[in-house]
Amino acid sequence: MATLLRTSEGGPPLTDETLRSFERKYALVLPRTYREFLLATNGGRPERDLLKFEGPAGASPCRIHLFFGLNDPIESCRLDWNLEVFRERLSPHLLPIATTEGADLICLAVTGEQAGMLFYWDGYAREGERGLYFLAGDFPSLLSALHADELSPRIIRA
Template structure:
């Protein structure tokens, strides 16, 4: 089970609903629970496998909601048009790649790794599935 070295200031369900309303998205329940518990932060166990060909990477930090350097809202606005619209970035790795959470359609609730410096042939060409749910991704960090 992953522990967090540090977490961001506590937020309420109203803060999350406000974020969802502002960006017209619905976050999966288990991710909402994570935000209520930690509101992002730095995981103690942070390594994850990308794929056999890409190896592994680390979660640098999970984004939170509120007044912090990198938060969900700022990252959402920066990456709008860069990442597929069915996703929101929830974390990054030290190389500037993003960990994305599916927020609609067939990707709902699934966690993907988005590599920023691969020029994809199609929308999903630089993305690798990491887990079928946020909980699965989080508990499998090592």
């Protein structure tokens, strides 16, 4: 599968073994299409970053600031770093795979009945408030829901 989304500023190129090592360490299995995305981009800033969904304030648009990768020189851009930092605040079946311009996360369910589904996690939700919102049934559906506007990053084609 060719990546459905171009990114810039991703981490260094990944190998399948690097991804398998990550999966073993955290006892999870990444969906095939998400693995392919990481192998093609290793995260980064998406050229289509605007996402509209039924969120905390009804129809909430958000911008995906960055998809996390592995082995990035900036630790806050790494999947494993974000998994460790948010471990106490997220359900154990969720892997944070991206951040919005605020403190919110895009999470991938990696175990259980919801495996493969994507969710928006509201980092500002208070205890007892709803903080998790369904985004897409699978990774390609999330990518196809992203749009660009005049504020979206521009990736110059070589």
